[in-house]
Amino acid sequence: MTRKMKALLTPLVATSALALVLSGCSTTGGDPTGDAGEPQTGGTLKVLSNGDVDHLDPQLIAYVPSNGVTRTISRSILSYEASNDEAERSALVGDLATDVPKPEDGGLSYTITLRDGASWDAPDGARDIVSGDIARGIERICNPYIGAGLGGYFISLIEGMDEYCEGFSAIAPEVAPMKEYIESNDISGIETPDDKTVIFHLVEPASDFTSMLSLATANPAPVEVLDYLPDSPEYRNNFVASGPYTVAEHKPDVKMTLERNPSWKAESDPLRKAYVDSIEMTMGIEVDAAMQQVQAGSADLLFDIQPSPANIQQLTSVGDKKFSTLENGGIDQFLWFNTKTTNNGSALQKPEVRQALQYAIDKAAVVQVMGGEEIATVTNGLFGPGINGFEEYSPYGDGSGKADPEKAKQMLADAGVQNLTLKFPYRNLGSQPDIAQTVQASLEAAGIKVELFPVPPTDYYANFMTNPENATGGEWDVALVGWSPDWVGGAARSVYQPQFSFNGTPQAYNYVDYNNDEANELAAQALAASSPEEAGKLWHQVDETVMKDSPIVSIAAKKKANYHSERVQNFAIYALAQNGDWANVWLSK
Numbered sequence: 001m002t003r004k005m006k007a008l009l010t011p012l013v014a015t016s017a018l019a020l021v022l023s024g025c026s027t028t029g030g031d032p033t034g035d036a037g038e039p040q041t042g043g044t045l046k047v048l049s050n051g052d053v054d055h056l057d058p059q060l061i062a063y064v065p066s067n068g069v070t071r072t073i074s075r076s077i078l079s080y081e082a083s084n085d086e087a088e089r090s091a092l093v094g095d096l097a098t099d100v101p102k103p104e105d106g107g108l109s110y111t112i113t114l115r116d117g118a119s120w121d122a123p124d125g126a127r128d129i130v131s132g133d134i135a136r137g138i139e140r141i142c143n144p145y146i147g148a149g150l151g152g153y154f155i156s157l158i159e160g161m162d163e164y165c166e167g168f169s170a171i172a173p174e175v176a177p178m179k180e181y182i183e184s185n186d187i188s189g190i191e192t193p194d195d196k197t198v199i200f201h202l203v204e205p206a207s208d209f210t211s212m213l214s215l216a217t218a219n220p221a222p223v224e225v226l227d228y229l230p231d232s233p234e235y236r237n238n239f240v241a242s243g244p245y246t247v248a249e250h251k252p253d254v255k256m257t258l259e260r261n262p263s264w265k266a267e268s269d270p271l272r273k274a275y276v277d278s279i280e281m282t283m284g285i286e287v288d289a290a291m292q293q294v295q296a297g298s299a300d301l302l303f304d305i306q307p308s309p310a311n312i313q314q315l316t317s318v319g320d321k322k323f324s325t326l327e328n329g330g331i332d333q334f335l336w337f338n339t340k341t342t343n344n345g346s347a348l349q350k351p352e353v354r355q356a357l358q359y360a361i362d363k364a365a366v367v368q369v370m371g372g373e374e375i376a377t378v379t380n381g382l383f384g385p386g387i388n389g390f391e392e393y394s395p396y397g398d399g400s401g402k403a404d405p406e407k408a409k410q411m412l413a414d415a416g417v418q419n420l421t422l423k424f425p426y427r428n429l430g431s432q433p434d435i436a437q438t439v440q441a442s443l444e445a446a447g448i449k450v451e452l453f454p455v456p457p458t459d460y461y462a463n464f465m466t467n468p469e470n471a472t473g474g475e476w477d478v479a480l481v482g483w484s485p486d487w488v489g490g491a492a493r494s495v496y497q498p499q500f501s502f503n504g505t506p507q508a509y510n511y512v513d514y515n516n517d518e519a520n521e522l523a524a525q526a527l528a529a530s531s532p533e534e535a536g537k538l539w540h541q542v543d544e545t546v547m548k549d550s551p552i553v554s555i556a557a558k559k560k561a562n563y564h565s566e567r568v569q570n571f572a573i574y575a576l577a578q579n580g581d582w583a584n585v586w587l588s589k
Contacts, residue, residue, distance in 0.1 A: 039275055039570065043587040047281040048290040049303030052253045056239060057231035058216035059140045062149030064484060065304040068577035070216045072258055072272070072279065075118055075242040077134065077213040077220075079271055080488060082572040082581035084324075089575045090488045092210055095271055096129060096220065100210055107205030107528070112198040112213075117268030120222045121241045126263035129242060131192035133220035138190060139164065139182050140221050145173035146230050150217045150486055152498070152507075157209065159189025159201040179226040205528045207535060211487045214576065244274035244583060256281040275570075275586035287311070287430075291563065300565040300587070301580060307561050309371035309431070315563070316374060322566065325559040328578050329386040329491060330484030331379055332558035333366060333435060337551060339512045341474035347417045348477060354550035355396065356411030357478075360446035361439060363401030363555045369434045376558045381543040382500065384557040388490040388532055389539025395547045401556075405446040412447075421449040422477040425464060429457035436480060439555075466508045479511075480555075488575040490532060492539040496523055500546050512551070519545040 054063035058074045061067065071079075076095045083089035092100045096118050101110040112134070119126040120133075138158070141151035142165035155161050164187045171181045189201040202209060212218065220242070228235040239247045244266075245258040258279040266274070281303060285293075291311050293299040307315060307323065315323040337354050347353045363378045370376040378401030383390040397404060412418065422443065426436035433454070440450040455464050464470055465479060483499065485491035498507055501523070502515035519542045526538035547554075560578045564571050567588045574581035 039273070039586045040589065041275050041277070041586065043276050045276045045279045045301065045568075045582060045585065045587065046299045047279060047301045047303050047582070048285045048293060048299045048305060049281055049283045050285060050287075050290075050305050052283055053256075055231045056236050056247065056250065057225075058219040059137060059148045059151075059221065060146060060231050061216040062486075064576070064578055067216065068303065068574065068579050068582055069256075069258075069281070070219075071243065071574055071577065071581065072245040072274075072583045073239070073241045073243045073247060073261070074216060074219050075129070075269070076216060077112060077218055078210060079214050080575045081271060082574045082584045084572050086326075089573050092214060092489075093271070095214075095269075096134075097213075103205070103209075105201075107207075108202050110200045110202075110209060112200070114196045114198070115268060117265045118242065119263050119265065119268070121246055121261045121263035122222060122224065123238075123240075127222075128195070129220055130195040131198045132195070133222060134198045134218075135187070135190045135192055136182065136223070136226075137219050137221040139185075139187060140225070140230065141165075141217060142168050143173070143178055143182075143230055144169055144171050145178065148217050150215055153212050153486075153493070154218065157202050157204070157206055157212075158187060159203050161187045161189060163188075173229075175227065175229055182226060204524075207527055207529060208487070208490055208493050211489060211491065214487060244269065244272050245279060248278075253283050255283060272583035273586075274583055276582075279582055294563060294565050297565050297567060300568050301582070301585075302563060303579075307563050309375070311563075312371055312375055312561060320563075322568075322571075323561070323563050324571075325375060325561050326573060326578065327385045327557065328484055328560045329384045329390075329495075330482065330557060331382070331384050331554055332370070332376070332482045333480055333555040334379075334482070335361065335439065335553040335555060336479050336481060336511055337553075338471050338474070338477050338479070339514070339551070340471045341477060343423065343474040343477055344417070344420050347415075347420060350415055350417070351548075351550055352415040353412065353417050353420075356408050356415060356417075357443070357446075357448075358396035358408075358550060358553055359404040359411065360408035360443050360448065361553050361555060362403035362442040362445075365403075365438050365442065366435055367401065367556050369431060369438050370556060370558050375561060376556050379554045379557045380547075381540075381554055382546055382552075383492055383495055383539065383543055384485075387485060387492055387495065387539075388536045389492040389526070389543060391540045391543075393540075393544070395544065396550075403442050403445065405442070408446040418447075419449075420447075421451065423475065424450050424452050424478050425455045425460070425476050426452060426480060427457045427460045428454035432457075432480070439480065465511055468506060468511075471511055481509075483509075484578075490535060492535075492542070493523070493527060496539075496542060496546075500551070514546075514549075514551045516546055516549060 053066040077097050078092050079095035097112045098115050118129045141148040155165050171177045191199040222240045224240050241261045244264045246261040248259040249257040287308050290305045337348050339349050367376045380394045443450050486494035498509050502513045522542045526535045529535035569586050571580040
């Protein structure tokens with residue numbers, strides 16, 4: 001999963017990822033790529049950000065913008081071309097692997113062949129990346145010190161990994177015992193018959209497994225990392241790069257500098273041209289200041305910052321071709337119902353009450369607050385535009401998003417519910433207060449009292465929403481959250497599994513342990529489907545089945561907005577970062 005918090009808002013049959021893709025990149029004034037002639041090398045790419053990466057350790061990355069950094073310093077098994085063409089940038093290609101593997105053994109096995117010439121920038125000089133490094137990367141996913149945010153997809157799917165991780169969980173979260181465990185134990189579903197070959201064995205067919213191999217979570221790990229706690233200061237200070245750049249300096253929340261990796265060989269890397277000499281990321285910058293610097297040319301790109309609605313209005317009015325948007329498959333705003341609370345006589349535990357509230361929300365008004373139809377659109381289901389399984393449909397209302405407060409009132413009366421008072425937390429960040437107030441006004445028009453209260457943005461997900469006691473204790477009744485898929489194309493699993501399935505083990509982002517056995521069965525069929533078309537139909541049935549229960553109100557999707565300076569050329573989207581590819585832009589003189 002990839003929460004929108006991470007991206008400011010984050011994981012498929014290989015064929016589905018190829019054929020069913022995220023939507024294209026559009027601009028207000030033409031091609032955002034740039035038109036300054038032949039590529040040039042040199043210069044420092046200056047990037048501005050509000051916050052820092054979530055992790056530098058690739059296994060732990062779970063924040064969409066961080067993928068832009070990881071792309072430059074770490075090679076993946078599979079990846080994507082940077083492109084402004086939606087089909088091209090969503091098609092899996094080999095990175096360390098020579099090709100995208102085909103399913104074998106009825107979809108239960110995949111064989112990877114590693115490319116020649118890819119190497120680590122090891123302390124004692126360049127060293128080839130080998131199959132054992134791939135296995136080690138996967139084994140680090142469930143280390144007991146800090147687990148990988150996206151690791152659950154792999155743990156439940158690779159044969160023997162569940163048992164491996166159970167054993168790992170009993171190990172002290174310290175360097176020496178973790179190193180000994182990794183070096184003394186293997187995952188039975190990963191074979192490394194020679195230095196160039198990795199064979200994965202799965203417990204069940206998974207059409208999205210190859211897409212999962214594009215995640216940094218599955219990146220190889222050099223043996224040196226076992227001498228440090230994952231992503232610790234010591235790990236970061238001794239980072240061993242495999243991409244065209246390496247970490248020269250990182251001051252958390254202040255600055256990061258990437259410089260050329262002397263061990264990287266261009267001929268071994270078909271995806272990165274590495275035109276610029278260095279990359280500087282300056283943190284702690286607010287939106288307006290960042291936009292002013294990029295427009296003035298004193299900075300080049302934005303990391304976790306997007307132009308504000310006012311910026312967008314100004315850029316679109318003048319047709320600035322350096323501004324572009326793309327759909328990312330996520331739902332930027334949806335409203336969870338707390339079905340665990342006994343507030344209001346446990347009214348929200350009744351499906352008919354939750355269904356009544358579907359009609360109360362003025363989604364079209366929320367879209368306007370988010371910047372209007374230029375940047376946002378009404379949604380009515382689990383999946384955003386571009387996800388395999390997304391279809392235009394409306395289980396409640398006419399699909400326009402316009403509220404029907406009188407219908408909501410009547411349905412509440414029919415359910416025997418009156419005088420609802422809902423506790424409604426919201427992130428005190430950006431446009432979130434305005435969006436929350438818009439939803440509040442909608443609910444109050446349907447006769448519902450709303451008690452809004454702010455939660456600091458850094459605590460909202462990390463400490464408030466993901467604390468199960470806040471749900472069972474009735475600290476909230478309804479709450480706005482966002483979600484973006486963790487990978488490209490057929491990524492419905494990465495929306496559904498973390499949020500809408502429950503096997504008895506609590507998941508952080510399924511706030512009320514929602515579960516529907518019929519939907520789970522349909523999801524399993526979708527993952528085993530023989531074609532993307534079949535998978536898409538089944539995922540849509542999953543969507544319909546869940547929405548009958550009304551655990552959420554799907555409100556709006558928002559396009560990812562990007563902007564770059566005049567001197568940035570070859571601005572092409574790297575899909576996992578939803579931004580221009582730092583490893584392939586070049587700077588005009």
